[in-house]
Every structure is written in C-alpha cells, then in structure tokens.
Amino acid sequence: MLNSYRYWMIGLCFTLAAVGMVKGQTGLVKSEFIYEEAPFPSCHASTIVETKNGLVAAWFGGTAERNPDVGIWVSRWEDDHWTEPVEVANGVGFRANRLPTWNPVLFQPRTGPLMLFYKVGPSPSTWWGILKTSVDQGKTWSEARTLPQGILGPIKNKPVQLGNGDLLCPTSSEETGWRVHFERTADLGQNWSKTDALNDGRTIGAIQPSVLFLGGDKLLAVGRTRQGKIFQITSQDAGRTWGEMTLTTLPNPNAGTDAVTLKDGRHLLVYNHTARGRSPLNVAVSPDGQTWQAALELENEPGSEFSYPAVIQTRDGLVHITYTWKRQRIKHAVIDPEKLVLRGMVGGHWPR
Numbered sequence: 001m002l003n004s005y006r007y008w009m010i011g012l013c014f015t016l017a018a019v020g021m022v023k024g025q026t027g028l029v030k031s032e033f034i035y036e037e038a039p040f041p042s043c044h045a046s047t048i049v050e051t052k053n054g055l056v057a058a059w060f061g062g063t064a065e066r067n068p069d070v071g072i073w074v075s076r077w078e079d080d081h082w083t084e085p086v087e088v089a090n091g092v093g094f095r096a097n098r099l100p101t102w103n104p105v106l107f108q109p110r111t112g113p114l115m116l117f118y119k120v121g122p123s124p125s126t127w128w129g130i131l132k133t134s135v136d137q138g139k140t141w142s143e144a145r146t147l148p149q150g151i152l153g154p155i156k157n158k159p160v161q162l163g164n165g166d167l168l169c170p171t172s173s174e175e176t177g178w179r180v181h182f183e184r185t186a187d188l189g190q191n192w193s194k195t196d197a198l199n200d201g202r203t204i205g206a207i208q209p210s211v212l213f214l215g216g217d218k219l220l221a222v223g224r225t226r227q228g229k230i231f232q233i234t235s236q237d238a239g240r241t242w243g244e245m246t247l248t249t250l251p252n253p254n255a256g257t258d259a260v261t262l263k264d265g266r267h268l269l270v271y272n273h274t275a276r277g278r279s280p281l282n283v284a285v286s287p288d289g290q291t292w293q294a295a296l297e298l299e300n301e302p303g304s305e306f307s308y309p310a311v312i313q314t315r316d317g318l319v320h321i322t323y324t325w326k327r328q329r330i331k332h333a334v335i336d337p338e339k340l341v342l343r344g345m346v347g348g349h350w351p352r
Contacts, residue, residue, distance in 0.1 A: 177201020
C-alpha cells in the first residue's frame with residue numbers, strides 16, 4: 001500500500017514539474033480536500049501520521065467547536081484516495097451528558113500500535129487527556145483510556161520519539177494562564193512524568209508547542225502565544241530541563257502552528273504570517289531554527305480561516321500538511337522540500 005502511494009506521488013511530481021507544480025508555487029506537489037461531504041458541518045484541529053500502510057488523518061467535527069456532539073473523526077489514505085470519515089471517539093459516557101472532544105493527535109512510535117491522543121471536557125481549561133490505540137493502522141481502535149490525573153498528552157502537535165525510545169509530548173495548560181509543559185513516557189503511555197510550567201502565563205502566554213531537533217540532545221520548541229509573536233525555548237538535555245522562553249520575530253495572531261525537523265537537518269514551520277486573522281497560511285524554512293526564510297503561501301484569502309496546521313515528513317522525503325479550511329473541511333497539502341525556492345528572510349514581513 002505504501003509503495004503504491006509513493007509511486008503515485010513520484011509520477012505526479014514528474015507530471016507537474018513541467019507546469020511549475022501546483023498553483024505556480026515551486027515545491028507544492030498537491031493540494032486537496034480529505035473529504036467533500038461529511039455528516040458534520042464544522043471541523044478543526046487536524047493531525048496526520050504515516051503508518052506502514054500509508055497515511056492516516058484525524059480531526060474533531062460536529063456542529064461547532066465546544067458543542068457536545070463534537071467527536072473525533074478519522075480518514076485513511078487507501079487505494080489512492082482518502083476513505084470516508086468515520087467517528088472513532090466521542091464524549092459519550094464520561095458524565096450524565098455528552099461532552100465535546102478536542103484536538104486529536106496521531107503518533108506512530110517505532111514499535112507498538114498507532115496512538116490517538118485527544119481531550120474530553122467542557123473547555124480547554126477543564127478538559128482531560130484520553131488515549132486510544134490501533135493495531136491495524138487506524139481501521140479499528142481500542143477502548144478509550146483516561147490518562148493519569150495531571151497528564152494531558154500532546155495538546156495539539158505530535159510527540160517526538162527520542163533516541164532512547166522515550167516519547168516527549170509537547171503540551172500546555174490553560175486553567176491558570178497559558179503555560180507550556182512537557183510530558184514524557186518510556187512505555188507508550190503506561191507511566192508518565194512531566195516538567196513544571198516553563199512560563200508564568202502572564203509575561204508570555206504560550207500554548208501548543210512543537211519540538212525541533214538541533215543536534216545531540218539539544219531541542220527547540222516553538223508555538224502559539226497571546227503576545228503577537230511565535231515563542232521559542234530550548235533544551236540542552238533532551239527535554240528534561242528548559243531555558244527561558246522568548247519571542248521570535250515571526251508573527252502569531254493567537255493561532256496554532258506546527259513544525260518539523262527535516263531529514264536534511266533543516267526545519268519547516270507552518271503558521272499564519274499575520275498579526276490578525278487566520279489568513280494567509282504560510283510555510284517557512286530555517287537552517288538553524290533561528291533565521292527563517294519564506295517558502296510557500298498555502299492559502300491567502302482575506303477574511304477566511306486557514307488554521308491549525310499539522311506537518312510531518314514521510315519516509316519518501318515528502319512533507320504532508322493538513323489544516324482547517326474555513327472550518328468546513330480539512331485540506332491536505334504535499335510538499336517536496338528539495339524543490340522549495342526560498343524567497344528571503346521573514347520576520348515582520350513576508351517577501352513577495
């Protein structure tokens with residue numbers, strides 16, 4: 001299954017090479033909706049993962065964010081198409097009334113089942129963490145298991161698996177200000193430890209980090225803030241302790257971001273390069289996690305919402321991004337990072 005997908009994508013790359021790729025942007029191989037119609041009007045907070053059988057995506061969907069009918073929906077790339085979305089988790093049975101679900105995060109560890117983390121609760125300040133697993137690459141799922149008290153799991157963006165096998169989960173809390181934490185499990189979610197909050201929630205109110213690899217045990221986390229800029233914070237010891245949180249020069253309109261370290265050592269960031277609103281949706285690339293260059297605009301329609309990206313690099317080297325499209329559908333973009341043409345440094349402005 002994975003080989004057929006790889007060959008199909010390679011063929012598509014050759015086909016589009018002569019016409020400057022998709023939308024005239026070099027490096028953008030493909031842009032599509034995961035579904036055209038679904039039994040829910042609103043969706044948000046997608047996640048994507050590669051399994052041995054191909055891609056799996058998930059998101060939350062229902063009448064509207066925070067409503068109790070919102071559940072977790074999954075689609076798989078199979079036979080050259082995305083399968084019909086299926087609800088795999090919801091907030092039924094936790095209390096007398098059904099509760100909304102939030103922010104699914106898919107992760108495939110090097111060994112073990114596919115993991116689906118998500119949250120259940122009335123709001124982000126009162127939700128709790130849930131874990132399901134799948135041994136058949138997302139076709140069927142285990143019963144829901146509530147994570148230990150005080151452990152939320154990865155809050156929006158994917159965990160990373162360290163050299164020793166530990167999963168380092170980027171997370172955050174909102175009950176006493178927006179504060180970033182990191183959680184760690186050495187046994188795929190049976191036992192957990194966590195850091196203290198890394199910021200006070202007032203000087204910088206930060207949530208939803210992504211983790212990048214800077215070499216050796218050095219890590220960089222970046223993410224969303226209320227201060228109008230993306231935050232950054234580094235660890236010298238594989239995430240056990242962290243330095244001081246600071247703001248980058250990259251704008252952030254209080255919207256989710258995601259990032260990944262590529263196989264060639266560069267870092268790729270997906271975010272809204274704007275001070276207000278959630279359009280445009282941009283891709284930037286950095287050699288060191290500090291200086292960023294403009295690569296692509298995935299969307300740019302004033303007044304619309306293109307938000308909450310998730311990004312991975314698959315074994316064939318391609319980069320896959322999913323994101324919310326106007327709260328109506330989930331979009332999937334494929335990038336060839338070797339073909340990206342960088343257009344200058346980004347900070348307060350986006351080069352044209």
